[in-house]
Structures are given as C-alpha cells and as structure tokens.
Amino acid sequence: DSGVTQTPKHLITATGQRVTLRCSPRSGDLSVYWYQQSLDQGLQFLIQYYNGEERAKGNILERFSAQQFPDLHSELNLSSLELGDSALYFCASSVVGGVSSYNEQFFGPGTRLTVL
Amino acid sequence: AQTVTQSQPEMSVQEAETVTLSCTYDTSENNYYLFWYKQPPSRQMILVIRQEAYKQQNATENRFSVNFQKAAKSFSLKISDSQLGDTAMYFCALGGSEKLVFGKGTKLTVNP
Numbered sequence: 001d002s003g004v005t006q007t008p009k010h011l012i013t014a015t016g017q018r019v020t021l022r023c024s025p026r027s028g029d030l031s032v033y034w035y036q037q038s039l040d041q042g043l044q045f046l047i048q049y050y051n052g053e054e055r056a057k058g059n060i061l062e063r064f065s066a067q068q069f070p071d072l073h074s075e076l077n078l079s080s081l082e083l084g085d086s087a088l089y090f091c092a093s094s095v096v097g098g099v100s101s102y103n104e105q106f107f108g109p110g111t112r113l114t115v116l
Numbered sequence: 117a118q119t120v121t122q123s124q125p126e127m128s129v130q131e132a133e134t135v136t137l138s139c140t141y142d143t144s145e146n147n148y149y150l151f152w153y154k155q156p157p158s159r160q161m162i163l164v165i166r167q168e169a170y171k172q173q174n175a176t177e178n179r180f181s182v183n184f185q186k187a188a189k190s191f192s193l194k195i196s197d198s199q200l201g202d203t204a205m206y207f208c209a210l211g212g213s214e215k216l217v218f219g220k221g222t223k224l225t226v227n228p
Contacts, residue, residue: 002160033215043207045215056214088159092216104149105216107161 003027004108006091012114018079021111025072025093031055032074033094033105034066038087049074050096081115088112118143120210122219129198130227136183137193137222139208149211150184150191155221156204164206167191198226 003026013019025032034046036059045058049068060066063081068074078085089112092105119142129135141150152164167175167184175182179199183192195202203226208219 035216042220043218045217048214058215090161092161104151104163104166105211106163107153110159110161112159 002106002108004091004093004106006089006108006111008111009109010112010114012116013081014116015081015083017081017115018077019081019113021076021078021089021091021113023074023076023091023093023108025074025091026106029093029095029106030072031094031096032068032072033092034060034074034076035090035092036087037090037110038084043090046076078113083115086113086115118145118210118217120208120217120219122208122222124222125220126223126225128225128227129195131198131200133198134194134196135198135224137195137206137208137224139191139193139219141189141191141208141210141217143189143210150182151209151211151216152180152182152193153207153209153218154202154204155207156201161207165193195224200226200228202226 005024007022030051033048037043046060047066048056052068066076088110090110091108094105121140148169150167154162154164165177165180179196181194205221207221209216
C-alpha cells in the first residue's frame, strides 16, 4: 500500500458525459501528479499540482482539468468524454516537486475509466 | 524533450535464473533520476529501484540491481534468482524536475 488513495476504482460512463476522479496523496506529500495509461499511448503525464498550484502540464486535453484543494487532495475532471478516453488514470504523490528535488513518486491504485 | 526507450516488448525467463531488461534514455537536464517500476496484473505501480544520476555507484535492492551507464544513457535492470512473483510489466522511467517520463514497458514472464 503506497498510502495514495484513489476513488472510484472503476467508472463506466457514456460518450459526452463528465466524470470526476479523486486522489488523496500520502500524508505529508505536497505534490500530486496525474497520469493516463492507455494501450496505445502507454503511461503519459497529464498534470502536476504542488501545494495547490499548478506546477507542470503534459499531454492534457483541453476537455480535462484538475485542481488541488487546501487539504491537498486533488480531482481530475474529464468532460465531453470520447471512446478514446477509456484508460487507467493514476494519481501519484511526492513530498516536493521542484528543480533538483528528489522526485520519488508513489502511485495510487488507479481508476479504470470505461467510456461506452 | 525527455525520452525513454525500452527495446524489448516481451521477455521470458526460467525461475531461479537471471534476466536483464534494457532501457535507454535522453535528457538535457543535469539533475535527474532513473527508476524501474513494476506493474503486476493488479495494475498497481510499484517502485522497484531508483538511481540518482550524480551517483556513479549502481543501485541494488535485494535481487534487483541496475547497470547505469551515464555516458551511454543506458539504465538496465538485472533480476537475479527470478521468482514467479516477478511476472509483470516493467517500466523504466526518467524523472527530472517535474514529471516522470516512462518507456513503453517490457512484459516479463517467469516460467516455472
């Protein structure tokens, strides 16, 4: 158990819908990262938050957005869902997230999203 | 841009034998870290071993060790005394100041 929790474990929805994935980082971790794992694209970094502020952006679609709340939990919002958004979405956390910082990330169990 | 390449999509090994998984990377950063993650059928991402780029000594964690060749930008994982529980996808990852960049993975099967 990494200490990172993600809810829900599984999510099945229809095209065009909107969903919210939730992540609680390990106690004491300030950084949260979101990754998408799909069969064709592999593991791709989406976005990082550090202590409530957006820190880095990767291959995140405009239909997707995220935020980190004062209690440090984070939510990833996916809207206007398409079939291709079906994937495993991981949240990871680390203590810090800056240049020259030790960047070990601990992964949650993931949320499997299926878009029908 | 940072890239990670794992050239072996699949590998197999007999139980108790040794296997080496390859990884090459590219980065322009001076401070970076390299990781191997294991993803068993449960899909959980488990950190196997890490290497700080500024350290010349190769990292070792029990049966897992790495061969880090900084000039060649190579970072291979050696698994000794392979066990059935080692069957999983293995991902090489490069971490800089922010995100992790992952390779496509190597599917390792340990045969009894």
